[in-house]
Amino acid sequence: MNTDFLSAVSACCHPSWTSRGLWHRCLALAATLCIGACAVGPDYHKPSVQIPESFKEGADWQRAQANPQGSLSSDWWSVYQDDKLTQLIEQSQKANQSIAAAEAAYRLALAIVQADTANLFPLVTTGLSGRRTGVGSGFSPSTGSSITGSSATSTRATSGVSNNFSASASASWELDLWGSIRRQIEAAKGSAQATDAQLAGERLSIASSVAVDYFELRRADIDIQLLKQQQDIDSRILDMTRASFAQGQTSNDQVLAAQDTLETVVADLQSTETTREQDEHAIAVLVGVPPESFALPEVPAYAFVLPDVPLALPSQLLERRYDVVSAERTAAAANAQIGVAEAAFFPTLTLSAQGGFQHNTLAHLFSLPSRVWTLGPDLAATIFDGGARTAVVHETRAIYDEDVATYRNTVLSAFQTVEDGLSSVNHLRQQTQAFANILERNQQLFASERAQLQAGAVSEQDLLTEQLTLLQAEQNLSDTRALLTQGSVTLIRNLGGGWQWDDTKVSAVAGHRPQSDRAGPAETLDASAPK
Known part of the structure; x- marks a missing residue:
């Protein structure tokens, strides 16, 4: 060769x-x-990871119905059947500043890909100039004086005025003999694809945060109503206890205990109202508005909806988790950088050409006798650098090894979070059923206590005490349902939230669609590494 x-x-x-x-x-x-030309450096192969056959904490029905084609909808929040929640999440996807920053980072990554791709093509420049030079009769070349930018004729001893017109064009092209530029483009594409996945992750994170905060706020709505009812009942019980104490039927200790019970409910109420206000403030920021101008009306009778979350095979998690995809694409970019570093050991070849016209009159500038040109290759190589290039190769290989380890750890963490989410949902389901049974029994006890009051068998204070127990059972069930709904949101987020990487969708970088028209991430770059 x-x-x-x-x-x-x-x-x-x-x-x-x-x-x-x-x-x-x-x-x-x-x-x-x-x-x-060839591309030096190792071709990329996706790092191997250990993938379980099924999720350990998945319920029996989930394992039985695991479907390789099953996936969440991209608008997964609609399964909660709450128009207000849907409105808030859709607003957050448009106005949240964290998403705006992630979109800007993605556009920056695309611009870097375009800039690196431009290095594959020649650089062409052109210029046009005209000068008029005067020389006095006392000028002598022996003095060493010259006029910057003047032509050779203007430095003669002959006095007078001369003109110089020129038009030129030049082109230079560094041939990518060893694949340095192509490897750099490959690395830039990998980084852009990682940024694309991070943008999808930011969207999912914001949507799930809105949902979790929203359900926490609705839980507070229910708790506030139940705590206010408990406060009223505890106030009545305290009044009855004080009246009994005045008649000598109860001790002062019972009065103090009734006061403590009332104050505890008051403290819980204040804490719950604080939680609601802070959740409202958090939602305001997530949807991109100042908390001062944002308010959500209370819904004390809110009914939580628990959707069935489709559970696919664990192997699909590698394509549906944005953090896993981002880590894998980062490793691919690091692999390409090894080729860039190794290409520095080989010489570079640049083809240069320059041509134009030069004359002292503009009328005769573009004529054949006025033409000038130069053309030739330029071969350059580094002979000695003290081991700098070798160190760069070692550095890029170490970065690749680090990114591969990060990718494998991200995969393990992804499986862990899904298992944690399944465990939480499974146990909260059982806990919800237990509290539902407790509430049902307390409703029966309260009905029995009320019938006994009408028969004169128990006092009104006994009925109020039983009513307090019933309200606490309602609160326990409501809180557990809220936690179960929030747990389902977390599980959906851990399963990827309906997003999926698809490396079969290829479109030119230069022709990528604007962000407002994109149907989803990962549709603007080819994920496959060049061979």
Whole structure:
């Protein structure tokens, strides 16, 4: 290959060739070298990871219905059947500043890909200049004086005024013989794809945060109503206890205990109202508005909906978790950087051409006798650098090994969070059923206590005490349902939230769609590494 290369260069530079023939032969040389060029460095292969056959904490029905084609909807929040929640999440996807920052980072990554791709093409520049130079009768070249930018004729001893007009164009092209530029583009694409996945992750994170805070706020709505009812009942019980104490029927200790019970409910109420206000403030920020101008009306009778979350095979988690995809694409980019570093050991070949016209009159500028041109290759190589290039190769390989380890750890963490979410949902389901049974029994006890009051068998204070127990059972059930609904949101987020990486969708980087028109992430870059 070296012999062919030197022969081709010698042929291009042979003085017998005309400018046009010389240009054609150098173009043919460039095309031949580009076609036969290789890309040094290792080709990328996705790192191997250990994938379980099923989720350990999945319920029996979930394991039985695991479907390789099953997936969450991209608008997963609609399964909760709450129009207000849907409105808030859709607003957050448009106005949240964290999403805006992630979108800007993605556009930056695309711009870097475009800039690196431009290095594959020649650089062409052009220029046009005109000068008028005057020389006095006392000027002498022996003094060493000169006029910057003047032509050779203007430095003669002959006095007078002269003109100089020139028009020129130049082109230079660094041939990617060893794949340095292509590896750099490959690395930039990998980084852009990782940023794309991070953008999807930011969208999912904001949507799930809105949902969790919203359900926490609705839980507070129910608790506030139940605590206010408990406060009223405890106030009545305290009044009855004080009246009994005044009649000598109860002790002062019972009065103090009734006061403590009332104050405890008051404290719980204040804490719950604080939680609601803070959840409201958090939702306001997530949807991109100041908390002062944002308010959600209370819904004390809110009914939590628990959707069935489709559970696919664990292997699909690698394509549906944005953090896993981002870590894998980061490793791919690091692998490409090894090729960039190794290409520095090889010489670079640059083809340069410059031509134009120069004359002292503008009328005769663009004429054949006024033409000037130069053309030739430039071969450059580093002979000694003290081991700097070797160190860079070692650095890029270490970064790749680090990114591979990070990818594998991210996969393990992804499986862990899904198992944690399944465990939480499974146990909260059982806990919800237990509290529902407790509430049902307390409703029966309260009905029995009320019937006994009408029969004169128990006192009103006994009925109020039983009512307190019933309200606490309602609160326990409501809180557990809220936690179960929030747990389902967390599980949906851990399963990828309906997003999925698809490396079969390929579109040109330069022709990517605006962010407002994109149907989803990962549709603007080719995920496959060049071979």
